[in-house]
Amino acid sequence: MRFVRAFLDWIASFWKSSPPQTTAPDAGAPPSRAHAYRTVVQYGPVHWVNSQAEANRLLSGGAIVMVKGTSGAKWLLMNCPDHCGEVRRISLSEAIPPAWKFRAEADGTISLFPSVHLTSGCRVHFVLRHSKAYVI
Ligand SMILES: [Zn+2]
Numbered sequence: 179m180r181f182v183r184a185f186l187d188w189i190a191s192f193w194k195s196s197p198p199q200t201t202a203p204d205a206g207a208p209p210s211r212a213h214a215y216r217t218v219v220q221y222g223p224v225h226w227v228n229s230q231a232e233a234n235r236l237l238s239g240g241a242i243v244m245v246k247g248t249s250g251a252k253w254l255l256m257n258c259p260d261h262c263g264e265v266r267r268i269s270l271s272e273a274i275p276p277a278w279k280f281r282a283e284a285d286g287t288i289s290l291f292p293s294v295h296l297t298s299g300c301r302v303h304f305v306l307r308h309s310k311a312y313v314i
Pocket of ligand 1 (some may be wrong): 258259260261262263264300301302
């Protein structure tokens with residue numbers, strides 16, 4: 179249990195070190211909820227590409243793939259963090275609702291707001307912060 183406690187403290191320190199975020203109410207998931215996450219999945223490098231076709235080969239390496247549209251980021255693609263084998267395709271464009279907001283972090287990672295919750299299929303619910311998916 180000592181190790182688990184240390185791990186949770188480490189997760190908590192991670193949240194505390196995240197920069198304050200004012201546009202989304204759940205920007206820093208509270209440390210007290212750290213125990214509620216079923217799994218944490220660390221994603222690899224973030225790639226920016228021009229088409230979804232380019233994304234497919236990158237996803238197998240555990241990357242987060244940002245697909246550019248004519249006016250900025252259009253899609254975020256990632257393998258589902260619950261390992262169901264599906265690719266999560268998340269709209270970042272207001273023109274394609276529902277759309278999420280993202281933040282390109284200074285360390286090259288990606289955060290996503292608000293959480294992603296599928297109401298069908300595998301019903302995964304996760305928060306993406308600094309390219310880590312916290313499955314709720
Ligand atoms: Zn899934």
